[in-house]
Structure formats: structure tokens, C-alpha cells
Amino acid sequence: xxxxxxxxxxxxxxxxxxxxxxxxxxxxxxxxxxxxxxxxxxxxxxxxxxxxxxxxxxxxxxxxxxxxxxxxxxxxxxxxxxxxxxxxxxxxxxxxxxxxxxxxxxxxxxxxxxxxxxxxxxxxxxxxxxxxxxxxxxxxxxxxxxxxxxxxxxxxxxxxxxxxxxxxxxxxxxxxxxxxxxxxxxxxxxxxxxxxxxxx
Amino acid sequence: xxxxxxxxxxxxxxxxxxxxxxxxxxxxxxxxxxxxxxxxxxxxxxxxxxxxxxxxxxxxxxxxxxxxxxxxxxxxxxxxxxxxxxxxxxxxxxxxxxxxxxxxxxxxxxxxxxxxxxxxxxxxxxxxxxxxxxxxxxxxxxxxxxxxxxxxxxxxxxxxxxxxxxxxxxxxxxxxxxxxxxxxxxxxxxxxxxxxxxxxxxxxxxxxxxxxxxxxxxxxxxxxxxxxxxxxxxxxxxxxxxxxxxxxxxxxxxxxxxxxxxxxxxxxxxxxxxxxxxxxxxxxxxxxxxx
Numbered sequence: 113x114x115x116x117x118x119x120x121x122x123x124x125x126x127x128x129x130x131x132x133x134x135x136x137x138x139x140x141x142x143x144x145x146x147x148x149x150x151x152x153x154x155x156x157x158x159x160x161x162x163x164x165x166x167x168x169x170x171x172x173x174x175x176x177x178x179x180x181x182x183x184x185x186x187x188x189x190x191x192x193x194x195x196x197x198x199x200x201x202x203x204x205x206x207x208x209x210x211x212x213x214x215x216x217x218x219x220x221x222x223x224x225x226x227x228x229x230x231x232x233x234x235x236x237x238x239x240x241x242x243x244x245x246x247x248x249x250x251x252x253x254x255x256x257x258x259x260x261x262x263x264x265x266x267x268x269x270x271x272x273x274x275x276x277x278x279x280x281x282x283x284x285x286x287x288x289x290x291x292x293x294x295x296x297x298x299x300x301x302x303x304x305x306x307x308x309x310x311x312x
Numbered sequence: 313x314x315x316x317x318x319x320x321x322x323x324x325x326x327x328x329x330x331x332x333x334x335x336x337x338x339x340x341x342x343x344x345x346x347x348x349x350x351x352x353x354x355x356x357x358x359x360x361x362x363x364x365x366x367x368x369x370x371x372x373x374x375x376x377x378x379x380x381x382x383x384x385x386x387x388x389x390x391x392x393x394x395x396x397x398x399x400x401x402x403x404x405x406x407x408x409x410x411x412x413x414x415x416x417x418x419x420x421x422x423x424x425x426x427x428x429x430x431x432x433x434x435x436x437x438x439x440x441x442x443x444x445x446x447x448x449x450x451x452x453x454x455x456x457x458x459x460x461x462x463x464x465x466x467x468x469x470x471x472x473x474x475x476x477x478x479x480x481x482x483x484x485x486x487x488x489x490x491x492x493x494x495x496x497x498x499x500x501x502x503x504x505x506x507x508x509x510x511x512x513x514x515x516x517x518x519x520x521x522x523x524x525x526x527x528x529x530x531x532x533x534x535x536x537x538x539x540x541x542x543x544x545x546x547x548x549x550x551x552x553x554x555x556x557x558x559x560x561x562x563x564x565x566x567x568x569x570x571x572x573x574x575x576x577x578x579x580x581x582x583x584x585x586x587x588x589x590x591x592x593x594x595x596x597x598x599x600x601x602x603x
Contacts, residue, residue, distance in 0.1 A: 124432075128382045128408035161405065163433050195433070231510050231532065233435035233479040236315040237357055237600025252601055254388055256410065256435045258479070298388045298410065300601075 116140045118153035120176060122169065124161050130193075133297035137304060150175040152188060155311075160194025160295065164206035164221065164259070167199045167213060180214065183289050189311060190216070190289045194257055197284065197291025206259055216289050219263040230276040233258040240273040240282045240294065246309065251302045253282065253294035260293065270310065285310060315600040317357035317533030318523070318593055320540050321514060322348060324393070325365045326374055331538055333490040335442075335458035338364070341541055348381055350544055354590040357601045358388045360413070360482075360535050362440070364457045366394025367416040375407040382408030390438055398427050405432065413438040413482065416455040419462050422476055429477025434509075438480040439473055444487060448498040458486050467506050480510045482535060488516025490538050492585030495522045497529060504530045518586040520596050527597070536588070543587035 117139035119127050123146075131141045134155075144150055146169075156179065170177050183190050192200045201213045204221035213221075226232040237252045255273070260280040263269060271283035273293070283306070284291040290310060296303030322344050323330050329347055330338040341347075348359055361381065363373035373393035381389060391404050392413035401424075404412050417424050418439045428437040442454040444461075453462045470481070483503055485496055493516045500513060513526045514535035526534050594602060 124402075124405060128379060129386070129410075132383060133386070161432060161436075163430065226508060228530070231508060233433075233510065235435055235480060235510055236317050236532070238315050254601075256388070258434055295388070295410075298386060300386060303386075 114138055114140045115154040116142060117155040117157060118150070119143045119157045119159060121145050122159075122162060122166055124159075127159055127161075129297045130157065130159055133304070137308065144176065146176050147171050147174050148176070150179060152179070152186065155189045155191060156180065158190070158192040158196030158199060160192075160196045162195055164195065164198060164204040164213075166195070167207070181216075183216065184287075187288050191311075192289075192291045193297075194293060194295060197293060198259060198261060200289065200291055201261055204259060217261070217263075217268070217284055217286065217291060219261050219284075221259050222262045224258055224260055224275055224280075225278070227276060234275055237299075238273050238294075240271050242271050243269055248305070248309070251306065252299075253296075253302055253306070254298040255294050256298075257293065261291070271306070283310060314527075314598040316527050316531075316598070317512070318590065318597070318599050319358045319360050319390075319512060319533050319535040320348070320351040320356050320590070321535040321537040322359060322361045323364045323537060324361060324373070324377065325363065326371075327377055329541070330364065331490060331541055332364075332457075335364070335486050335489055341545060344377065345381060345384060347541060347544060348385055348387075350547075351540070351590055352385050352387050355594055355601045356387055356590060357533065357599055358390060359385070361389060361391045361393075361409075362413060362415075363393025367456045368459060370394070372396075372400050373404065375403055378404060378407035378409055392438075392440070395424075396421070397424065398431070401428055401432075405436075411436050411438055411480070413440055415440045415442060416460075418473060418478075419453070419455050422473065425473060425476040425478055429479075434477045434479035437478055438482060438512075439478045440482040440484055440514075441470070442484050442486050443499075445485060445496060445499055448496065448502075450499070454486060470507060474507070474509055478509060480512065480532075481507055482512045482514055484535075485515035489514070490585070491516055492518035492539055494518070495525060497525050500526065500531065501529050518588055520588075520593065523593065523597055538585045539588035540590060542585055543589045 117134040198221045200216040201219045202215050203211045224232045235256045239250045240253045241250045268286045269281045270285050272279050273282040282293050296307045328340045329344045332338040388410045390411040391409035444451045450466045510532035512533045513531050517536045518539040
């Protein structure tokens with residue numbers, strides 16, 4: 113039986129690209145509105161479209177919201193992509209630094225520094241490397257963001273990438289919760305390979 | 313380490329890929345998806361799709377086309393053409409594009425930029441500047457694919473766009489577009505210093521030298537149309553013949569366009585656009601996405 117993946121729709125329409133990405137990997141994909149009734153899913157995806165204030169719009173009484181925050185109990189995978197991963201953190205400069213994030217990762221999100229060599233938003237294909245042993249060395253992945261998760265070296269940072277000289281997290285994983293700063297659905301074969309490796 | 317982007321520019325008129333000469337005399341080259349799939353195969357860093365007639369015809373870039381492209385490719389897509397309000401923007405994102413690009417709306421309703429920025433973030437909104445230049449200075453901007461003229465305090469206006477939240481600027485040199493006559497490095501250098509968001513050069517690029525020049529000046533990428541499309545055209549025509557894609561019996565309208573591409577157009581019959589293959593570019597220039 114196929115595993116199922118549920119994508120959360122926060123009112124930004126559907127996600128054709130993400131749907132087909134997970135379908136290609138063999139998932140049955142369902143798109144759910146944040147307020148829809150919901151029980152469980154092998155993989156729950158918080159997509160990366162919008163801005164951090166989105167988190168304020170999440171209905172805290174909804175099944176999905178409660179399910180996300182009880183991740184330690186159910187042990188199914190919660191995956192945040194780009195903004196989705198940032199929402200899983202504690203706070204963001206994009207949202208006045210108040211602690212309104214989901215606080216699943218104990219980090220703060222801050223604006224990328226802009227300079228002559230590397231402008232913001234940071235858009236395009238960037239080298240990304242594993243901090244742990246992996247069959248991959250460096251891979252190029254597709255990014256499109258203006259904020260990043262501010263975290264020093266930590267055992268949960270599985271992959272990093274560089275913004276000018278600054279090292280920033282590309283992939284955070286803490287047991288069953290995973291955050292990706294890059295877009296696996298836009299990173300060709302690399303995106304799929306890394307995703308497969310990390311959920312293993 | 314480079315994150316320079318090669319972006320095939322897919323100008324469309326509804327469901328057809330078109331190309332003009334200095335934005336005029338648009339000719340149909342074929343199905344956008346056939347071209348885009350070829351470009352993805354040779355590792356295009358992103359794709360730009362814009363309906364160049366939409367603003368003139370008061371329509372919006374076809375969402376069915378965007379859906380079709382998104383379904384069949386997995387390379388990031390910037391799309392635009394005829395966007396007037398946030399509902400149009402929602403439609404384009406729903407169809408699956410990763411970023412929208414504005415031209416007329418940036419001039420007529422610049423506040424829309426702020427709205428998109430607040431809803432989707434600055435990385436999701438680009439603006440195209442159609443630039444008419446004289447003696448390495450910007451004379452004026454145009455919109456509606458070169459039809460309408462817009463004069464303003466150039467750099468102040470660009471700064472205003474960035475303050476509103478634009479995340480990326482495409483500079484399109486309209487007098488070079490479709491000619492393959494190389495790039496305006498001097499003016500681009502000035503623009504590079506004035507613009508502190510990513511900036512993509514478009515118009516007249518037809519050689520590796522052009523691309524390297526833009527990269528050295530500090531451009532974040534180039535959007536190329538004619539040089540890439542014309543290079544693919546013979547293959548695509550072959551494909552069409554083999555697969556009986558011709559829409560009319562025995563004769564089809566594209567032959568006229570093919571003749572035009574091979575033999576030139578109007579007074580510029582002698583002016584040829586050099587062709588360039590994406591494969592060749594990727595072999596010689598270090599970009600974000602390489603094998």
C-alpha cells in the first residue's frame with residue numbers, strides 16, 4: 113500500500129508542483145485545508161508559500177494544528193519546506209520577532225544580509241553539503257528566500273549552504289520533524305534523492 | 313562557486329511561443345512546452361514565461377498553459393502577462409508558477425507590488441523594465457510590449473519599486489531584443505550599482521562572450537530567447553513533421569515563419585541572429601545548475 117502525504121492548504125490555492133513531486137515518489141497525495149477534519153498521515157507537509165505571519169492565521173483549534181504540535185506522540189513525519197520550515201521555528205524578523213512560531217525547532221528566523229556579492233532575495237541553485245556522513249558530497253539545490261534559520265552548529269542541522277561567507281542551515285531534522293530551506297520539488301533529481309535519504 | 317542563472321525566455325501569445333524583432337512583428341515559433349522541455353533537459357536554471365500581448369488585449373496569461381508546463385516540468389517558473397490585481401496573481405500561483413512578473417502593473421498600479429510582497433514574499437515578485445536607451449542612458453521605459461511610453465525620474469522610480477518589495481528585476485533592452493546584437497554593458501553596469509536586488513539581463517544576447525560580460529559586471533542571470541529558440545527550431549520542425557503536428561492540410565502557417573527566420577525580415581533582411589545552444593552555454597559557463 114502506498115504511503116500517504118497530506119499537503120496543507122493555507123488558502124493559497126493548490127500545489128501542483130509539490131503534488132506531482134510526492135506522487136512521483138509513490139505517495140498518495142491529499143490536499144487539506146487547515147480547518148478540514150484530519151486524523152493522520154504518514155507525511156504532513158507545510159508548504160513554503162506566503163510569509164511568516166501566516167502562522168497567525170492557523171486555526172489553533174483545528175485538527176491539523178493539534179496534530180502538528182503532537183508530533184512527539186504520533187511519530188509521523190512533519191515536513192516544512194522553505195517558509196514551512198521557518199514557521200516551525202520560534203520567531204521571525206518577518207513577524208516582528210514575537211514568539212508566534214510553532215516552536216518545534218528552538219531557533220529564530222532572521223533576514224539574510226544583503227551585500228554586493230550576494231543579493232537578497234537569495235534565488236537560484238546553490239551548493240549544499242551534508243554535515244554528517246552521507247553518500248552525497250556537495251549537491252546543487254534550488255533556493256528562493258529572504259530569511260534564514262539562525263542556528264549555530266547543532267546536531268540537528270543535517271545540511272548547510274552558504275550565503276556569501278555565512279553558513280546557513282539547509283536541512284534540519286529532529287527525529288520525525290524535518291525542515292528544508294531549499295525546494296526539493298524544484299531541485300530536479302537531487303531534490304528527490306535528498307528527500308528520500310532524509311526520511312529514511 | 314557560481315549561482316548565475318541561464319533563463320530561457322518564453323514569450324507567448326496565448327498558447328503559442330512567439331518571437332519579435334525589437335518587440336515588433338511577433339512570429340509563432342511553436343508550442344511553448346516543446347521548447348521548455350528541451351531547455352529543462354539541458355539544465356535551464358529557471359524558466360520565464362510571459363504573455364507579451366496580454367496587457368494589450370486586456371487578458372491574462374493563460375492559466376491552462378502554466379498548469380500544463382508545471383505538470384510536465386520541474387524547473388522553477390516565473391510567469392506573467394496582463395496581471396492587473398491580486399486576484400490575477402492568486403490565479404497564477406494556483407496554476408503552479410513560483411514567481412510572478414509585472415510590467416504594465418508596476419507602472420500603472422505599483423501598489424500591487426506591496427500587496428504581493430505582503431502575501432507571498434519578495435522572492436515571489438519580479439518586475440520587468442522595458443528600457444529604451446540612448447547614448448548609454450535610459451531615455452524612457454515602455455510597457456504593453458513596447459507600445460506605451462513611460463517617462464519618469466528613472467532611478468528614483470526603480471528605488472521605489474524595490475522599497476515596495478520587488479525581489480528581482482529583469483532589465484529588457486527593447487532596441488536590442490530579438491536582434492542578437494550583443495549587450496549594453498555600460499548601462500548595465502550603472503543599473504547594477506543602483507539596484508540591490510537580483511537583476512537579470514535580457515535583450516540581444518547571442519554569444520558566450522555576452523553572457524560572461526553580464527556575469528562579470530555582477531548580473532545574477534540572463535534571459536535569452538531568439539538565440540536559443542532559433543537553435544532549437546530545426547529539431548522542433550522535424551519533430552512536428554514526424555509527428556504530423558501540422559494543423560492545416562499539406563500547408564501550415566509555420567512555414568511562413570520558418571522562411572522569415574531563415575531569410576530575415578523587412579529592412580533587416582541581412583541582419584542575422586547568431587544561434588546558441590543551452591548545452592554549449594552550460595559547458596562553458598559556470599552557472600548555478602551544472603551536471
